[in-house]
Amino acid sequence: MFPLNAWYVAAMPDEVAQAPLGRRICDLPIAFWRDAQGQVQAVEDFCPHRGAPLSLGFVRDGQLVCGYHGLAMGGDGKTVSMPGQRTRGFPCARAYPVAERYGFIWVWPGEAAKADVNAIPVPLWHAQEGWAYGGGLYHMPCDYRLLVDNLMDLTHETYVHASSIGQKEIDEAPVATQLLPSGQVITERRMGGIHAPPFWQAAMTANGLDPQAKVDRWQVCRFVPPSNVLIDVGVALEGQGGFDAPEHAKVASVVVDYITPESATSCWYFWGMARHFKPEDTALTDAIREGQGKIFAEDMEILRRQQENLLRWPDRALLKLNIDAGGVQARKIIDQMLAAEAPQG
Amino acid sequence: MFPLNAWYVAAMPDEVAQAPLGRRICDLPIAFWRDAQGQVQAVEDFCPHRGAPLSLGFVRDGQLVCGYHGLAMGGDGKTVSMPGQRTRGFPCARAYPVAERYGFIWVWPGEAAKADVNAIPVPLWHAQEGWAYGGGLYHMPCDYRLLVDNLMDLTHETYVHASSIGQKEIDEAPVATQLLPSGQVITERRMGGIHAPPFWQAAMTANGLDPQAKVDRWQVCRFVPPSNVLIDVGVALEGQGGFDAPEHAKVASVVVDYITPESATSCWYFWGMARHFKPEDTALTDAIREGQGKIFAEDMEILRRQQENLLRWPDRALLKLNIDAGGVQARKIIDQMLAAEAPQG
Amino acid sequence: MFPLNAWYVAAMPDEVAQAPLGRRICDLPIAFWRDAQGQVQAVEDFCPHRGAPLSLGFVRDGQLVCGYHGLAMGGDGKTVSMPGQRTRGFPCARAYPVAERYGFIWVWPGEAAKADVNAIPVPLWHAQEGWAYGGGLYHMPCDYRLLVDNLMDLTHETYVHASSIGQKEIDEAPVATQLLPSGQVITERRMGGIHAPPFWQAAMTANGLDPQAKVDRWQVCRFVPPSNVLIDVGVALEGQGGFDAPEHAKVASVVVDYITPESATSCWYFWGMARHFKPEDTALTDAIREGQGKIFAEDMEILRRQQENLLRWPDRALLKLNIDAGGVQARKIIDQMLAAEAPQG
Structure with a gap:
């Protein structure tokens, strides 16, 4: 149906300005946000706690915070914190390679190890x-x-x-x-x-x-x-x-x-x-x-x-x-x- | 579910005045239009080129022209022409017997050989x-x-x-x-x-x-x-x-x-x-x-x-x-x- | 999926004031209405005549009258009358135990024999x-x-x-x-x-x-x-x-x-x-x-x-x-x- 080991345009930069963005790409729901350095991050849009879409939440200190019970996730798909919880054993969310290049945000929905950001073609303009x-x-x-x-x-x-x-x-x-x-x-x-x-x-x-x-x-x-x-x-x-x-x-x-x-x-x-x-x-x-x-x-x-x-x-x-x-x-x-x-x- | 060897009312005449009409009848999508003589024609609503509905197109010289790439079809379901193409070998669209009688347009969705326009009942009025x-x-x-x-x-x-x-x-x-x-x-x-x-x-x-x-x-x-x-x-x-x-x-x-x-x-x-x-x-x-x-x-x-x-x-x-x-x-x-x-x- | 042998709140009393109410509960479409004594009645929302929802009808003399052809049903799911018909042999609609208690209308979607209205918990207030x-x-x-x-x-x-x-x-x-x-x-x-x-x-x-x-x-x-x-x-x-x-x-x-x-x-x-x-x-x-x-x-x-x-x-x-x-x-x-x-x- 769709090749997964490829860079796709996921969003325009201003779509991930303040609030997180939830977007389905190659049938994969993905949450996008900017971390503390302004770098775009992408993880599967499913909170490991109770399954709410993480993209309904908000960004705090560069982490994506679930809007249901406050689980905070990093760009690597690991839970960073949750009020009153030890989160070390929490299952990881899948993280997707993502890059901002040439006026667009690109995502690689396939095997992360194969993603090479330099493979994104440089447009003439x-x-x-x-x-x-x-x-x-x-x-x-x-x-x-x-x-x-x-x-x-x-x-x-x-x-x-x-x-x-x-x-x-x-x-x-x-x-x-x-x-x-x-x-x-x-x-x-x-x-x-x-x-x-x-x-x-x-x-x-x-x-x-x-x-x-x-x-x-x-x-x-x-x-x-x-x-x-x-x-x-x-x-x-x-x-x-x-x-x-x-x-x-x-x-x-x-x-x-x-x-x-x-x-x-x-x-x-x-x-x-x-x-x-x-x-x-x-x-x-x-x-x-x-x-x-x-x-x-x-x-x-x-x-x-x-x-x-x-x-x-x-x-x-x-x-x-x-x-x-x-x-x-x-x-x-x-x-x-x-x-x-x-x-x- | 539905008898197919029968005359059904397909449309009122003014529904097929200028533009083609697409209508599903007995689960069959059909395109209706008027030819150069004003006679209503009916073919399956599927362009043999790329599958667009022919009814989205327009009528030119009595032929139904696909609105996507210009294939022109006759009332017999045969492609008449297409810009830059030899169309003789194109597959036919199915044509349906159709008649305008007694204030309505009638279609026969079944076997064309069995269609007898005189079987359409004459209303008292x-x-x-x-x-x-x-x-x-x-x-x-x-x-x-x-x-x-x-x-x-x-x-x-x-x-x-x-x-x-x-x-x-x-x-x-x-x-x-x-x-x-x-x-x-x-x-x-x-x-x-x-x-x-x-x-x-x-x-x-x-x-x-x-x-x-x-x-x-x-x-x-x-x-x-x-x-x-x-x-x-x-x-x-x-x-x-x-x-x-x-x-x-x-x-x-x-x-x-x-x-x-x-x-x-x-x-x-x-x-x-x-x-x-x-x-x-x-x-x-x-x-x-x-x-x-x-x-x-x-x-x-x-x-x-x-x-x-x-x-x-x-x-x-x-x-x-x-x-x-x-x-x-x-x-x-x-x-x-x-x-x-x-x-x- | 849902326990059926239980009392559920079906409606607020004013929802069944004049007109019947149709509501699906535990995937069962149910028609609610008030009989001549003002008691709420509940039967499956399916007229035994032609299958129209009884809740689209009206209440007359405490019976639920189908709005399609006038079959009148009692709270026990038996057809009481229908114009020009002997209704004794009509199949029954399923009747549900129903009660009005503590500001709500309650229904028991399971086995009627097990329904005990005294099991509805009395709220503190x-x-x-x-x-x-x-x-x-x-x-x-x-x-x-x-x-x-x-x-x-x-x-x-x-x-x-x-x-x-x-x-x-x-x-x-x-x-x-x-x-x-x-x-x-x-x-x-x-x-x-x-x-x-x-x-x-x-x-x-x-x-x-x-x-x-x-x-x-x-x-x-x-x-x-x-x-x-x-x-x-x-x-x-x-x-x-x-x-x-x-x-x-x-x-x-x-x-x-x-x-x-x-x-x-x-x-x-x-x-x-x-x-x-x-x-x-x-x-x-x-x-x-x-x-x-x-x-x-x-x-x-x-x-x-x-x-x-x-x-x-x-x-x-x-x-x-x-x-x-x-x-x-x-x-x-x-x-x-x-x-x-x-x-x-």
Whole structure:
């Protein structure tokens, strides 16, 4: 269902600012909080005393205190204290490797010994200067793999997002898909000499380009295991090199899709956009976030209803067309990860 | 559970005016839409590409276009086109026989080869001049057979509809039930020399009769397989012949109950009234629809709670009294239809 | 799950004033109403005719009349009459022993022959003069035993009710638990020379004591099988004898917790407070009810979430600390009652 030996985005930093956060990840209820040094900690969300969720409690001196009878827990899952009790023999709660990196809190729901915080990929917009990021969080009523499929086949933009980023030429442009040795999957499409759709016209205007000018548009979707998708998107004035055009002749962004399974039929969707123009313009960041939020909300209903239909017809084989190759390859990688975690023999 | 080789009312025509309609019938999700000629088409509500419900899409050139990636389907369940794809080898969606007749859209959820559109019964109010019809649609939280029972035993009017059409004399009048060779079941009751209840007093006033006059009242319930009930109801001035009284001395209607299973515990209830007086008076049609809608909504809570109770006590045998004979006979017909559809041997 | 051969509080008297009341108790849907003498009657909430809940009907001449087709039932579960029917052969509904005692309606969901109304315990505040009572009813989303646990370990007050009755000294005071031969369990705690928390300061003021004075506080929790908890609580001026202090030097109450299982994961919580000061002051009764209602509502969310967690981890053993001894002993009594009711051999 979900690979466990992997880093998943668990939360945005401000979700674990003061109060603890309870969130189910890969069907594991986990309590997150910040210790006295401000480091995020994560343990299973079950008090060893009477089973109440620890995340309903509060933080005191960097420990997570159960809101029912006051058991205090450390980030290692050991009970530190409880009023009137000797706690040395208390059973431990499971602690999860957790890290705050690149604007997100990440958790490793699998074997702790295998967790290497350096394996969290450094995003381009953190590695380079000149980028700005804005985004949000949606709870999606579907298997996380349906959302990966969605993002690895952008022909849906023409239909689901017709009024913003969709346009007929997406359907008409051929798509090329490749599997990289790293397990990443890239599926890309280029459209030359077209008019930009409304979302990109607004971005051109914001960046000082004539929104009516003909452009070359690109979409390069990159699946990053276990379940994230980063998409290079943008438009450049026609004939300037597209993705490789000089800065002044293009508008380029990365659509960020960090997808974290919650259960077999739901997932957390940390979406956002990192842009390489006007990074200091926070009003523009807000405007893009609002626009992107509306666009991505359009996917929610169709994914919910697709999920319901697939549950109703579990044995029905779906088509795997050329446009689906990105999702198909991504699922193969996920299946390999699952097989590697399965008990032997 | 439900006979499939039968015509069921699927929708009212204006429900499939512009946009497609998705509706579950006999546990089968079905998408309805109008083709270029305005003919209603019906296919299973599952896109062969990725399983999204086709009914979330739109109609273009008479074809149903999936709202996710643009697959276009014809009324025969064959994919007509999809951007950038050769669709000849695509698997077919199941197409359902469908017809628009007598003010409703009908669907045949069973074997298409057995569907004969001429088997849809012609209602009296379409066969004759001088009738008007008004009605509505309710989603009922019960097995469709509980609603058939409800309508084949009108003694419930005294209790559930006490303020409108109920009256003590219903309970007191004997009921006679007969099974016709056609599989129809008739259960009828006549009450002589009584005062009309409020609903019928209003109808008498609307028709120029003294609402305080003594009347003869009739209720002739007709079960029409697989699951519909048509009820001749009315009052005539006392001693004028009741149902057979001359037009000027009576107020007569047909209560129309087209009942279509949705699932094992829910159904669609197309209710209405066809009346044989003042057919041109559309304000009267609206007033009757509103009054009938309120009355029929009174059944909803008791049927929901009856359904819950029966699910809790599935093995409890219910009584089958004389007043229940109509429902009991109707269920026998339904059971015969089910047996005829069951696999042999 | 629940002992059946026991008296449970089913309702407050005014819940069965005019209309019938339907309530599920120990997973048994039961209809309650008052007969012509005002005596409460209780039968299973299932009409023998067609299975509708009898509690949806009405009372006529002291009989419960089904709101669907008018079957009238007596308190013995026998059908008394039905319009147009001979009812002698109708199957009986199950009748439950029921009694109105000490301000509540009690029901015995088990074997009627074993029900002895004199076994209903007489509460202190009915046996003596000078008491006043006020309370309410909550529907709790948890196994009734989790609520018993909650009330037999008041260290949770420090955390769940920090702003009203909680205080640090509860955690610090040792607790003593004993099992009485009657099957009652007592767990008690005494705190000497402390400052009263806000709720008790208000009670001291209402009773003419200085709210800032140092006090001795007591909590004596008494589990009364099958599932009720009565708690002697109060504060006395320091050194005056605590619970045994003279009336003028203390404020004493009994917290009343009548707990009745609804299902495996829900229960009815009849909570209240009987106080032994200013019994004639109805405004004070209302004020205490409002304050107590707010305090007890604070338990609801944590119990709901604890229940969810325990369902998710059904095999996880919980800790049984000294503070949990009251609940642990209470569950042993419940288990003995269940074993006594289990089929032999």
